Amino acid sequence: MEGILPYAVAAAFVAALATHLMVPPVARLAVLLRALDHPGERKLQTGAVPRLGGVAIALGLLLGGSGAAVSLWGRIGTAVGRGELLALAFGTITVFLVGLVDDMVGVSAAKKLLFQLVAAWPLVHAGWAFEVLRLPLVGEIHLGLFGGLVSLLWIVGVTNAINLTDGLDGLAGGVVAIISVSFLGYAMLQGNAGTVILMAAVAGSCLGFLRHNWEPARVFMGDSGSLMLGFLLAATAVHSSLKAPAAVAILVPILALGVPVMDTLLVMAVRFLDRPKSALLDRFLRMFHADRQHLHHLLAHFGGERRRIVALIYGVVLSFCALALFVAFTGETTLGVALVVLEFAVILTMRQMGMVMEARRLSRLQREEIKAEVLGLGSAAEPRTGGVRRIIR
Template sequence: MPGELYHLIAFLFSMTVVLWSTPVVRTIGLKSGYIDKPNDRKIHERPMVRLGGVSIFVGTLTAILLVWWLGGFKGLYQPKEWEILGVILGGIAFFLIGLADDLYHLTPGSRLVMQTVFAAAAWGMGVRIDFLTVPFDGLVHTSWLSLPITVIWLVGMANAINWIDGVDGLAAGVSGIAAVVMLIVTLFMKQPAAALIAAALAGGSLGFLRYNFNPAQIFMGDGGAYFMGFTLAAVGVIGLVKTTAVTAVLLPYLILAVPILDMSAVIFSRLSKGRSPFKADKSHLHHRLLEAGLSQRLSVVFIYALTLWVGSLALGLSNIPSGWGYAIGATMLLSYVGWQVWRNSRRIDEDRSR
């Protein structure tokens, strides 16, 4: 079977499972009472089931296992096989942490400790950042710093995706776009195993948008966000950071720049005000766009366009054929959406001043 067909199977199978299972999960959530109630910090105005991550997890995992059974991972040398298992088992662990939080409301400290332990376990299985790109100095081997750097990356991205999950369709859409870009780049970099996981995650994330885009019918919850964030970060490690090309090492950070920068800005803002970086507030980008008067849909589409733009830059830097052409197209799209945002915010300001 051609290698590309395995990736298509993973994408379509994951999407199909998510499209079928999400209404089932929603029904079970409503009957069991596992809902997210509105409050002053949250945007939704009616109770919502927040177990949609179960569908994303099941769809992605079953797609990966199906492709594995069909022989899509055949021929992996032993270290690579352990890396793939590290991504899969780590994703399962992070999903279970998030699901436990959705069901039983864990403390931030307990979540962080468990995430750190399982991220370290993934590092032990080969999901390791061995190189960093230093400006004007090229690649630098991380040596003994590999463990803390990898743990910070994996745990940080899991929480970054969870933190942007504050508007209908935002986390699922950003993750889906990032997964598609990572799929293309890892295929071009001849990392088919990492690409298979990216394909399955892309199908699950984009399939979930059918029920999660505004007006949302269900939320993914912490289980889905932690799972997607960890998996994206881990795929970036085994598919790109493992290589010894300077540009390849930079790509995962560029592809995931939007949630990374949003989290960094929020932490800095909270610390500068003397607040705990873990205490939720309304300082995220999507909150600021909504406070400016923009609709949920326009705010989300603008952040989608930002994510697609940085992803297109990654395609260009990868030297993928026509990569810079895609970057130009994404720049034009971002410019148009940005103009719409500016026009709407200006109109709203004029209405408020009257």
């Protein structure tokens, strides 16, 4: 696999450069099309921001990944057949287009979920599915017909977990870049050249985009970018698990994707348990309602620069991605299980700390409102919001 490294570096460089150069014209196009993300109750920005950055990321991915793939074709085995490539391309294009339409005119959550299932099914049908779960201390669990369902839930779940990470400037792009580099290293251990090239292109495109998305962001990747990147990471995790021994097959992707996935699962659990007296169907539907309960929202209550919050989440993701590679290299499944538990505990602790700070903030606001009413001052003025942010020329 030594011969693959120059191609991976080239794919990352071309993807980064192409994405970086494409962002300004794409952002100006978004302004013309009024594809803007405006401030709102669940959003932390102060002004309208163009949100078609996913188009630039897709172009960077296409140029970087396809160029290296064509150069490598027939030289190094990719362990991926034509049918699998077509299924992956179909799914990626489908979620990208759904996200693009959502960025421009809006798409309901139910329709997005339906199209995500449509995108994932050909890939599962092509063989990218969990057929056997190898769990430590339990052994092999043959899923049979349930393997396809589990795989669909995994792909759709991870896709949306990455999508929901896109809540702070630079957060989703950096998190995806870190995870994709860890998957690249995992693919190197497996000798899977195709995954190495794909993940190199993903990492490069994200890094090229971050130059424009770092706070204060001049453009957002939008659902077109976050759904596409989430789908690629989810599919790569499934494919990599098919070629790994024992329990490492499931532990490595869980560790690498743990922060966004576990945070999303905890948020959904909170929504479900929030109204115990409501009808079961209502509680189930509430699990998919948007709110400000994700990790990055809760950590924002600590105050300070949001860049530090992003850097903190980067650090946590990077740490567990590095540990995932260590587990893959050593095959220490018991350690892997312990690290998954530790990762869950870390995320839960960070969320609880954020909730405590939120409760204190709300209590302080209530005291200020009561004081204002008593003194006859009225409520505090609403914060001002800015206009469309300057687009890079």
